[in-house]
Amino acid sequence: MTAATTRAVDLPMHVKLAMYFRMLALQGSWNYETLNGTGVGFAMEPALRYLPGGIDGPEYRAALARESRYFNAHPYLAAVAVGALVRAELDGVDPAKIERFRTALAGPLGSVGDRLVWASWLPFCSLVAIGVYGAGGSPLGVVGTFLLLYNAGHFLLRAWGLRIGLSRGLNVASALGNPVLRQGPQYIGSAAALVAGLALPLALQRVAGPGRALVGGIIGVALIGILLLALLRERAEGWRIALGVLAIFVLYSVLT
Amino acid sequence: MPGALPASLLAALLTASISAWSMVVLRRLIAAQLERTRDRIEAGSRDALLSLHLSGMSMDLLRGGLVTITAMMIFAPLVRAIVAVWGSDSAPSRAVVVVIAAIVAGGALWKVFHSVRHVLWFLFAGLLLWAVVLVTR
Secondary structure, eight states, rough: OOOOOOOOOGHHHHHHHHHHHHHHTTGGGGGTTTBHHHHEEEEEEHHHHTSTTGSSSSHHHHHHHHHOOOBBBOOHHHHHHHHHHHHHHHHTHHHHHHHHHHHHHHHHHHHHHIIIIIIHHHHHHHHHHHHHTTTTOOHHHHHHHHHHHHHHHHHHHHHHHHHHHHHHGGGGGGGOHHHHHHHHHHHHHHHEEEEEEHHHHHHHHHHHHHHHHHHHHHHHHHHHHHHHHHHGGOOOOHHHHHHHHHHHHHHHHOOO | TTTTHHHHHHHHHHHHHHHHHHHHHHHHHHHHHHHHHHHHHHOOOOOHHHHHHHHHHHHHOOOOOOOOHHHHHHHHHHHHHHHTOOSHHHHHHHHHHHHHHHHHHHHHHHHHHTTTTTHHHHHHHHHHHHHHHHHOO
């Protein structure tokens, strides 16, 4: 499509934007064989057109095939891999080295992303939204707060990942030592605990309505339940228990 | 309407579990499609890759729409029927929902945050803030 010497950092802005928007749909072809692999290939495709020969060239086809193979990482932090792999492909790095890099990068990106997003940012945003509800927020306010906060986080994370990947290429591993990635889960977890202490009782009060005895009773029973659930650990899934108890209660209330 | 909250929550949880199952089915369908186009994708075919990805996204859109419409068709009249014959009082109905939600939320939060340093102190600080809000309201 263009000169063979196009480097990843020199890619036109519209190509970087195309990759960025494609990454939002990275899991569009997620399956139990290649996991995120085909999604990574899909996201990298606009940049691979800049390989010698363009979309009809053997380099393009070989790179697209290589990058569409099995890959498993956190979908947001996969942006780091997408950027780094694009740079490696455009810099003409040895395919065997790219394969090894691809395999080595998946694990750390998965574990860092899981800790930062699924185990920290997502619960934190949910708790803030619950807090907005407890403070008297409207349904739109509650949903809007969650969506704005959560999406701001992952949009920024993806943008950072793509930029750092494109700029560092195969040397991107050092970027995973970034303080936000290393210390972020700890700080977000602390903030989430603080928000939980404030938001959950407020929300509980709003749902349960007036009556201190009722609220006190609810808190007591809930604490016992949480303790039991914590003791059961992996042996019980909270939502399954909730579904069962709720079904029994609805059945009881309908039949009496 | 005392039964509206528990009945709606039950409907939402059932819809969520059906949705999760449909996601597994979709991912198997995508894998089957991948199997059919594997040779072309391994040969670096742009068309095969784009077709796989775009059809995966389209099927997901269809899946989401079907789950939503089906759930609304089944649960909207069912919830109305449950509410019409609901026998429990309003306060205990809400309380049961809140207790269940609090246990599930609390259990999940503990699972996620128990390894965070000084987490209980932050939780107590939050509870203290709640107490301040209670007093000043």
